Amino acid sequence: MRVKSPSSKLALSGQIVAASLLCLNLTACNDDDDNNDTYFNRVSTFPICQQIDSNCNTDETTVAEIVAASSDGMTLIYTDSQLENLGFVDISDPANPKPMGTVALSGEPTSVAVNGDYALAAINTSENFVNVSGELAVINVPGQNLVTTIQLGGQPDSIAVSPDKSYAVVVIENERDEDLGEGIPPQMPAGGLIIIDMQGEPGQWTTRSVDMTGLAAKFPEDPEPEYVDINADNVAVITLQENNHIVLVNLVDGSIVNHFSAGTVNLTQIDTTEEDPALISLTETQNNIPREPDGVTWLSTELFATADEGDMDGGSRGFTIFNTAGEVVYAPGNALEHVVVSHGHYPDARSGNKGNEPENVDFGKFGGKDYLFVASERSSVVFVYDIDNASQAQLKQVLPASVAPEGLLALPSRNLLIAASEEDARGDKIRSALNIYQYNGSTPAYPTIKSTNRADGTPIPWSALSGLAADPNDNNVVYSIQDSFYQQSRIFKLDVSQKPAMLVEDIVLKDVNDVLASLSVVQLDDAQVAADDDTRVSVFDEADLAAMINSDKTVNLDPEGIAVASDGGFWVASEGSGTMGETNRPINSLNMILKTSAAGTIERVITLPEAVNAVQLRFGFEGVTEADGKVYVAFQRAWNGEDNARIGIFDLASSTWSFLFYPLDPRESQAGGWVGLSDLTALGNGEFLVLERDNQGGPDAAIKRLYRINLSDLNDGDVISKTLVDDLMDNLAAAGGHIPEKIEGAAVLGNGDVLIVNDNDGVDDSSGETQLINLGNIL
Structure with missing residues (x-):
């Protein structure tokens, strides 16, 4: 077919009807x-x-x-x-x-x-x-x-x-x-x-x-x-x-x-x-x-x-x-x-x-x-x-x-x-x-x-939220934290008094005082790792430690849990990387609890006892909370072939650990998978709110639940009893989309409202959708 000459061949440059609005604000x-x-x-x-x-x-x-x-x-x-x-x-x-x-x-x-x-x-x-x-x-x-x-x-x-x-x-x-x-x-x-x-x-x-x-x-x-x-x-x-x-x-x-x-x-x-x-x-x-x-x-x-x-x-x-x-x-x-x-x-x-x-x-x-x-x-x-x-x-x-x-x-x-x-x-x-x-x-x-904008007009970048913690002094503020998908670990301050919640500040974690850098390299002998020879196993060497700390003193950790510390600043639970004894998943970092200032400066690093590090599973620290002079941390899954997942308790005065055992729900998903813990929140009087989930999403999701536990009269090694507070499946389905897999944060505001949030995996093999949901006063 014969092609007619175009009516005009206008160059685009210099002939814009309306200028492009760059939306810098x-x-x-x-x-x-x-x-x-x-x-x-x-x-x-x-x-x-x-x-x-x-x-x-x-x-x-x-x-x-x-x-x-x-x-x-x-x-x-x-x-x-x-x-x-x-x-x-x-x-x-x-x-x-x-x-x-x-x-x-x-x-x-x-x-x-x-x-x-x-x-x-x-x-x-x-x-x-x-x-x-x-x-x-x-x-x-x-x-x-x-x-x-x-x-x-x-x-x-x-x-x-x-x-x-x-x-x-x-x-x-x-x-x-x-x-x-x-x-x-x-x-x-x-x-x-x-x-x-x-x-x-x-x-x-x-x-x-x-x-x-x-x-x-x-x-x-x-x-x-x-x-x-x-x-x-x-x-x-x-x-x-x-x-x-x-x-x-x-x-x-x-x-x-x-x-x-x-x-x-x-x-x-x-x-x-x-x-x-x-x-x-x-x-x-x-x-x-x-x-x-x-x-x-x-x-x-x-x-x-x-x-x-x-x-x-x-x-x-x-x-x-x-x-x-x-x-x-x-x-x-x-x-x-x-x-x-x-x-x-x-x-x-x-x-x-x-x-x-x-x-x-x-x-x-x-x-x-x-x-x-x-x-x-x-x-x-x-x-x-x-x-x-x-x-x-x-x-x-x-x-x-x-x-x-x-x-x-x-x-x-x-x-x-x-x-x-x-x-x-x-x-x-x-x-x-x-x-x-x-x-x-x-x-x-x-x-x-x-998120709100920085001074240069660009938005504060965020994604891959993990734990969630309420500010005890401000009913309109909660804090979250990004996981290891991103370098330069950060805490986020969210104003939840409006919808959507506004992410108004990011607090960058820094090791300016070399607290993390001076962490001792732990050596375990053969008895502790159940080896058949006298080989000594390094579970946290200098190279691994160096990879966590950038030249500007920012850090690359795997923060999974956050809590507001009673004396100011934050507690951050960083999940360890690797599984002991698996050559394809070598130990690259330990599970750690970090105490930071309100500005994000690392002030203290707490690691597990050597005998517990010796059986590290890659599903480690998730939620963290503080109550009555102790820091509590939830292990995601059971370690060392144990029947139940651990709740670790670190006494701040004596610097000693004790452990309780949390019975996870049996898996219910048609796709199988596993069930684990995601967050832990102190409620007072020895009671805690626990977030439990499976690793399935969409039509395969089955377990996304909040439980209440009371640890008042338990001793080291005891198994915890739990009471269902809320099955979250209907709440998550109400958003009209697929049920997200990783419900990883829960917090209780001063007015009793419970908030939950999912981890969107940094928009990697994920839709990027983040649902921060107020469940109301369900406790």
Whole structure:
């Protein structure tokens, strides 16, 4: 087909309609329209594994990637590339979605769209990256049966149906082999575009091809179209991600009406370095980073938005609103990066690549207002932007999603938003899911914690919260602590008088007085380690000790528990690393209780008796608390083949240890696993609150419980009795998402309210969701 000359080829630089708002002041960027008090809140999460087993008791990998809806909005239809099928879900009651079965396909579905009673599934049937093929399967939605197939001649990606149902467009990506050489185009065959004229019954539909070679400045001979959307004028917008290019096509005659580079962005105050252990540092700059857009959606007949994932040349880490002339109307700069940092969702392991990695966008008008939705694949959130004034887009809220949201679907007719999260790995406690949000809340339920800004305008970075402790002198303050996922161990001060709770201060632990550095190296003889010879075993050598202390005297520990000390400052329980006698898990650190000042300076280090260190298990110190001149610490699991987990008691006056034994609940999860302790809080009069959990999440979670114990009349070696205070499963399910695995912190405020919090694993094989929940006065 003959290609018309573009109406304009405008360079993006110097032609910005509205300047990019960098949102250096995050608080200002989060201001909401005072006249619009309706929010989106998650009402349910449908795990795709329920299509296989109603309880998800299956290891089979399933995927929900792209999602569409039936014409009445009552049925969701999603692509499962792993099992090569289309899945159907009944959402007549959005709070209780139900499986409706699947339809097997001839290959890997890449996208799906709906026209009336028909679901149109683009299917990749290619043999390899060179011998490419694909087809369009037309499925009857009510009957869930194949009606016809249409050959596409190449490997498809996205599909869209025009608002008037006259046309469907399939982009033929013919994607590159990322393992071939350096994975850089050109790699033939070239991609293109297929227009489907949908007059009559599906068997009568016809196709037309649009040649897209020679348009982009980058790899012009190898266009790789990624995503498509169609406006009310029957103009399709197509992103060519690897080419960093955007093309507009008139579907009536197949002419190219405009095309232009997606341009570049300059990013300041971002993190581009991946450290191990992780460190979020918003101090770096990247210039001239190609946007390399992925998903695209029309906002009107004149404006559209792209999700700027970045691909080969860094990560552009945002989104862009363009007009049809190719001018930038709005771009958020570094705002998305700062937002996910402030919400505890920043994926530090992706700092060197694409950061939060915006994957897809969708548009919807709800309550008379225009909203843009942006899915962040690596941070597992959906950004909701108010775009009534597109040149001054305002962040309205951030929605939590299951791991790796890919497809977005706005359903204004039902006040619903759907996000399809594709990652599925039962062993990692991750299940692919459809996240369902409803536009009807007077307040946003998420986030539950958000950090304030530092003096330089960047948010205080946080994630991977472990223990929790209430300030005995301030009913509105609790403290938490980050675990070993991050270097430079820190304590966090949270103001819980508002929602979300505000993380207002981070206190960095430091060994300025060399208290930790001077810790003696412990040598154990053969009798203590039950060895058959006289070898002496070092369980804490100088190299291990040196690895804990940075050059600036900050420390790299594994803080799992925190308590406010009676004489000021904090008690911190640091879990040991390694298991005695396991060569693949060598001892790298001991379990330690650290006393710090209020400013985080380490003042004292307490270790276990040598005989106990000699049987160290990697599941060590978790919760810590102080009462009546003693420090109590919970061991996560039973050591040395013992029947029960220990509660260690250190007498501060005599510097002696004693131990009691806590009977853990037997495991109940359908996935097996283990049960252990997570936190310990003194209640007074010899009583303590204990947090007990299994190591399962999502549909496999079974044990998340609070127990009360009384240690008043017990002696060294006694077994503890416990009384159930609260089964937390219903409280956790009320958030509408998967049950988090690691409920690791519990605290009791002065007014008797009990708070719990989960560890989000530093957004590594995790959605990053943190739920700080006030259970009320349950004691």
